[in-house]
Amino acid sequence: MKILLVDDEKKFASMLAKRLELRGIKVDYFFEATNAIQEVENGKKYDVAILDVKMPGMGGIELRRKLSRMDSDLKFIFLTGHGSNVDYKTGVSEASYYLPKPLKINDLIETLYLVAPEKTT
Amino acid sequence: MKQSTDLLKYESLAFFGKVNASISHELKNIMAIISETAGLLGDMADMASTGNPVSPEALKTYTGSVIEEIQRGFTTIRQMNRFSHSVDTPIAEINLTELIELVINLTGYLSFSGKAHVHNCDAGKPLVKTCPFILQSLVYQALVTHYKNGGPGIETTISVCSQDQNIWRIIFSEMSQGNQIFPDDISQEMAKSIDVKIVSNAGRLELDVPVSIKGAHSQEVGLF
Numbered sequence: 001m002k003i004l005l006v007d008d009e010k011k012f013a014s015m016l017a018k019r020l021e022l023r024g025i026k027v028d029y030f031f032e033a034t035n036a037i038q039e040v041e042n043g044k045k046y047d048v049a050i051l052d053v054k055m056p057g058m059g060g061i062e063l064r065r066k067l068s069r070m071d072s073d074l075k076f077i078f079l080t081g082h083g084s085n086v087d088y089k090t091g092v093s094e095a096s097y098y099l100p101k102p103l104k105i106n107d108l109i110e111t112l113y114l115v116a117p118e119k120t121t
Numbered sequence: 122m123k124q125s126t127d128l129l130k131y132e133s134l135a136f137f138g139k140v141n142a143s144i145s146h147e148l149k150n151i152m153a154i155i156s157e158t159a160g161l162l163g164d165m166a167d168m169a170s171t172g173n174p175v176s177p178e179a180l181k182t183y184t185g186s187v188i189e190e191i192q193r194g195f196t197t198i199r200q201m202n203r204f205s206h207s208v209d210t211p212i213a214e215i216n217l218t219e220l221i222e223l224v225i226n227l228t229g230y231l232s233f234s235g236k237a238h239v240h241n242c243d244a245g246k247p248l249v250k251t252c253p254f255i256l257q258s259l260v261y262q263a264l265v266t267h268y269k270n271g272g273p274g275i276e277t278t279i280s281v282c283s284q285d286q287n288i289w290r291i292i293f294s295e296m297s298q299g300n301q302i303f304p305d306d307i308s309q310e311m312a313k314s315i316d317v318k319i320v321s322n323a324g325r326l327e328l329d330v331p332v333s334i335k336g337a338h339s340q341e342v343g344l345f
């Protein structure tokens with residue numbers, strides 16, 4: 001399984017990527033939406049994109065719309081530190097899978113298999 | 122008058138809520154980093170217990186990262202504490218520079234925040250007797266407007282300059298222009314309630330803060 005992870009919290013993104021990689025999941029991570037778009041524009045293929053909802057500049061919701069247009073097969077999981085109902089509703093309406101921070105790694109891995117069941121590590 | 126007072130109370134509560142939401146978001150991010158780092162350390166312990174080599178340097182780096190995040194958490198909680206206590210006394214003598222620095226730190230937790238610095242034009246301490254909570258709210262709204270209009274990465278300097286012995290002027294010299302407007306009607310009302318005069322002209326915003334709030338107003342400014 002190949003993951004695109006985008007989160008402006010640099011340490012969070014790098015730690016999460018390392019933990020997923022230890023479990024055999026390949027991860028490319030970026031701290032800004034524009035860099036992730038560039039990577040997909042350059043032809044890089046991913047199975048699932050894990051996106052932080054709130055980021056400076058372009059947030060996860062807008063990023064999802066752009067990435068979907070570039071790769072219609074790409075699946076999405078949203079992450080957020082915000083626990084508000086508005087954010088939750090927006091997240092759920094934009095992607096079926098929405099995980100609050102702090103994460104439990106096993107919950108994330110279960111969700112990855114739910115989102116892309118055909119992919120095995 | 123009552124309607125206007127109710128609106129002020131509502132806006133004050135809304136401001137309190139907004140700031141607390143942004144702080145809780147920051148704390149959640151900190152907890153998320155600590156959680157992932159602790160998880161990674163646990164993963165490394167599992168690796169070691171099955172005979173896989175674990176780098177002592179990596180252990181040191183990850184432990185250091187947890188300590189850094191705990192310090193970041195303490196700093197955030199200190200800001201939250203100072204902000205929460207700003208409603209303790211409706212009228213208090215405050216240092217404008219310190220108030221602006223606190224507001225800069227609080228707006229720093231917003232996802233769209235830019236960078237701001239405070240500059241004192243004069244050597245003396247800019248002390249004023251006012252309602253710190255309302256003044257914080259005004260400076261916060263002004264900065265949020267600037268960040269929203271200016272977009273990511275925008276920087277600004279806020280100057281505090283003495284005008285005469287009765288007035289300190291807070292100057293945003295390069296306010297970005299856009300859809301967001303400051304001051305709106307409610308900000309004008311809030312400013313009026315603490316005798317602050319707002320002048321906005323061609324990208325320059327000035328808040329004239331009296332050294333001491335008028336006696337009559339000081340009796341009225343009770344928020345909650």
